[in-house]
Amino acid sequence: MSDAPRLYTLIAELTYRCPLRCPYCSNPVDYQKRKSELSTEDWVRVLTEAEALGALSVNLTGGEPLLRDDLEAIVAAGKRLDLYLNLITSGQPLRRERLERLKELGLAAVQVSIQDTDREASDRIAGTRAYDQKLEAARWVKELDLPLTLNVVLHRENLDRTAAIIELAERLGADRLELANTQYLGWALENREALLPSRAQIEQARAVARAAKERLSGRMELLFVLPDYYADRPKACMNGWGERYLLVSPEGKALPCHLAHTLPGLEFENVKDRPLAEIWRDSPAMRAFRGDEWMSPTCRSCDRRSIDFGGCRCQAFHVTGDARATDPVCSLSPDHGVVLAARARAESAGERLVQLRYRGGTRPVT
Amino acid sequence: MIERDARPRLASKARIRLDKQTGQQVLLYPEKGLVLNSTGAKILSLCTGERRFEEILAALRGDYTEGPVEELEAHVESFLRSLEQRGLVEGLSA
Numbered sequence: 001m002s003d004a005p006r007l008y009t010l011i012a013e014l015t016y017r018c019p020l021r022c023p024y025c026s027n028p029v030d031y032q033k034r035k036s037e038l039s040t041e042d043w044v045r046v047l048t049e050a051e052a053l054g055a056l057s058v059n060l061t062g063g064e065p066l067l068r069d070d071l072e073a074i075v076a077a078g079k080r081l082d083l084y085l086n087l088i089t090s091g092q093p094l095r096r097e098r099l100e101r102l103k104e105l106g107l108a109a110v111q112v113s114i115q116d117t118d119r120e121a122s123d124r125i126a127g128t129r130a131y132d133q134k135l136e137a138a139r140w141v142k143e144l145d146l147p148l149t150l151n152v153v154l155h156r157e158n159l160d161r162t163a164a165i166i167e168l169a170e171r172l173g174a175d176r177l178e179l180a181n182t183q184y185l186g187w188a189l190e191n192r193e194a195l196l197p198s199r200a201q202i203e204q205a206r207a208v209a210r211a212a213k214e215r216l217s218g219r220m221e222l223l224f225v226l227p228d229y230y231a232d233r234p235k236a237c238m239n240g241w242g243e244r245y246l247l248v249s250p251e252g253k254a255l256p257c258h259l260a261h262t263l264p265g266l267e268f269e270n271v272k273d274r275p276l277a278e279i280w281r282d283s284p285a286m287r288a289f290r291g292d293e294w295m296s297p298t299c300r301s302c303d304r305r306s307i308d309f310g311g312c313r314c315q316a317f318h319v320t321g322d323a324r325a326t327d328p329v330c331s332l333s334p335d336h337g338v339v340l341a342a343r344a345r346a347e348s349a350g351e352r353l354v355q356l357r358y359r360g361g362t363r364p365v366t
Numbered sequence: 367m368i369e370r371d372a373r374p375r376l377a378s379k380a381r382i383r384l385d386k387q388t389g390q391q392v393l394l395y396p397e398k399g400l401v402l403n404s405t406g407a408k409i410l411s412l413c414t415g416e417r418r419f420e421e422i423l424a425a426l427r428g429d430y431t432e433g434p435v436e437e438l439e440a441h442v443e444s445f446l447r448s449l450e451q452r453g454l455v456e457g458l459s460a
Binding site for chain 2: 006008054056057082084086108109111145146147149175176217218219220221
């Protein structure tokens with residue numbers, strides 16, 4: 001195969017280490033077994049090779065990327081390559097001076113996650129005291145004239161506070177607010193019973209977000225990502241497998257998404273073993289779900305296959321046991337009943353308490 | 367109308383670079399990018415925050431010999447306003 005798709009964005013997961021322990025984390029559920037991280041030199045080479053493949057922007061993420069002492073060196077290397085560098089952070093541990101230095105070195109934008117507008121609720125989800133430090137970090141971002149994205153993962157416990165979350169984003173002067181409903185994979189799939197909201201909650205939050213989006217036009221970009229359990233058609237996950245995004249994990253695996261390594265039978269190659277361009281173009285795992293030949297008959301006969309690419313491969317596997325299946329959130333999927341059953345349970349859950357499973361243990365430490 | 371004394375500039379979140387794969391200039395901002403045609407790239411290269419809108423138009427007029435001046439002005443205005451709507455250009459008021 002000589003032609004590879006055009007790479008646009010590199011997702012650099014610099015570490016799985018994190019001071020937070022959110023129960024919907026996108027990191028692997030067995031992250032603690034993965035100890036060895038790429039070196040500074042490895043990351044500089046990965047950025048260089050990704051830029052040569054066409055990447056224009058890099059998301060520096062984790063875990064918590066601030067836990068890497070060499071973040072400065074990585075940012076400087078990205079700047080030399082003229083890459084748009086976006087730091088995705090929990091906001092701690094951070095000092096203002098360090099953020100200022102990162103900006104001088106070429107950091108272009110910062111995304112801070114908060115868990116809720118209520119301090120206690122936020123810290124309960126984060127599994128540690130983090131709320132005040134996060135808001136402080138967000139204020140520093142604006143004081144230093146860096147663009148601020150606020151990211152809030154929505155679930156049944158905080159969805160009813162959508163209006164307050166939008167107000168907080170306005171007060172902080174956020175340039176962009178991502179109201180991202182939980183994607184039920186990895187840790188979040190383990191905690192689905194506790195996190196999946198009811199349809200009424202979703203509809204109300206969506207209406208609030210829609211009105212705010214109009215009101216804030218030109219000042220703040222507002223994004224409301226519907227949980228796909230409540231959509232009839234799947235999302236175009238990553239804009240297609242190995243099409244525009246490449247993720248490199250802390251230990252160096254080149255992946256099409258955050259959770260691809262949870263799929264059986266696929267060998268993801270390590271950037272230490274082979275040039276990135278070859279992995280991107282030729283590696284069987286990277287090619288596994290490109291195009292439409294792999295698709296189920298349901299998808300292959302559907303006009304939307306070039307729009308949603310059959311949805312999320314990881315969701316297909318973790319719900320149906322078959323990574324080639326139509327994403328079960330699609331109402332055309334023969335496995336859609338699983339999603340309908342989860343929805344029904346969310347409707348009847350009421351005030352029922354469900355124990356969250358946290359990264360690093362079952363109990364929050366606050 | 368954009369005031370003649372306004373000094374348009376790119377917002378701090380926006381950066382322009384060459385896309386080596388296509389030879390086109392792209393405007394990058396958080397999570398997104400816009401491909402600029404040569405006119406758009408030229409307009410934005412003049413939006414430094416120092417030049418007045420009047421001066422920007424004057425600089426562009428040199429390149430556009432076809433069609434009436436009003437057409438060029440309307441085109442530049444609508445381009446800058448559309449970017450202002452996305453928070454990518456600031457300073458359109460004097």
